Amino acid sequence: MNDRLFGKILTVDDTPSNNEILEARLVSEGYEVICATSGAEALEIVDVDPPDLILLDVMMPELDGYEVCRRIRKQQGLQHVPVIFITASELLKENVIEGLDAGGNDYICRPFDHAELFSRIQANLRVKALNDELEKTKEELLRYVSRSTRTLVEGLASGETTRASRVAEVTVLFSDMRGFTELSESLSPDEAFARLNLNLGKQIEIVEKYDGIIDKLRGDEVMVVFEGENMVDSALQCAREIVAVLSSYAEQQEGKWAGVGIGINTGEVFWGDLGTMSFKDHTVIGNTVNVAARLCGLAHQFQILLTESTRVSIQDPKLRYRSIGAKLVKGFERPIEIFELIL
16 A cells, blocks of 8 residues: 655755756655745745745855754744755764754755655654644634643643643633523434434633633533623623524524523632543632523523622623612522623
8 A cells, every 4th residue: 555645845945956956856746845945935935835845955145054943942842843954064973963952853865765765755744743643633623622631631631730620710701501401302303313413512612712712512402601801891792692693593593592691700629630540631620610600591582690799799880780689599698689781
């Protein structure tokens, strides 16, 4: 079986004839080739049209190959593009060390055997293909992981002193679809799934716009955490936009499936890991979360309810509200005053 890999190769050499020879050989082997005659030109090319592999001359005026490689490695998305240094001088140990320290992957000396060059190209393209596959797998897995968990894992992996467990002041938003259980009884499983996915997809887009952290997607319910100086305003603006978008869908499609009730509460939570070594969820727990969930349960379709602790932290005068009176909420011995965001 032929497992040969092809791709786009950038050759960088300040001697045009060297580029021309390499280009002719590479094209004859089936590669797409781009040529640059200076380090500066090479950097412009990789910025606009990143190659799959770079053949980089070491000795060039102004920017030598090592400096070009260092700058390439600093660019987002180019960390795994293989760089093979080409040198006309004797390959010394200190040259190899400098090249590897600059981010290079391999070396070859002129005059080189073309069979050896193609073997090195293939070996490095295989490594890149594995890295690309790993990145795709990582991106797909991240779709199933909350942002808080992702941030924690990335921080720990990079050696940052991110605390896995902490007490934090946050605003918690719960959104729950109204009447979906009854509606789904009249739909086929695929129809119910499609409507649920459309509803949740619209909400997720808005949550990300307001920098909310989606902590849970549980059935037709969404739990979102907001943190920071403007967390209350962000949560309320997010909730208001969710209602505006979904109510518009309900009017257009006569879809009861679009209706949501939203509850918002602000206070202290414990943010930490739940689970075992094989499966962990980085989440928030505490009475603040419980109260937000219960307000969500009290909210009617397209109604946004909030607590006193949330109301007192509102900064934007455009976020108006009214009291709907005291309600007995599970977890409190006495009724608490609840407010409704005016849409």
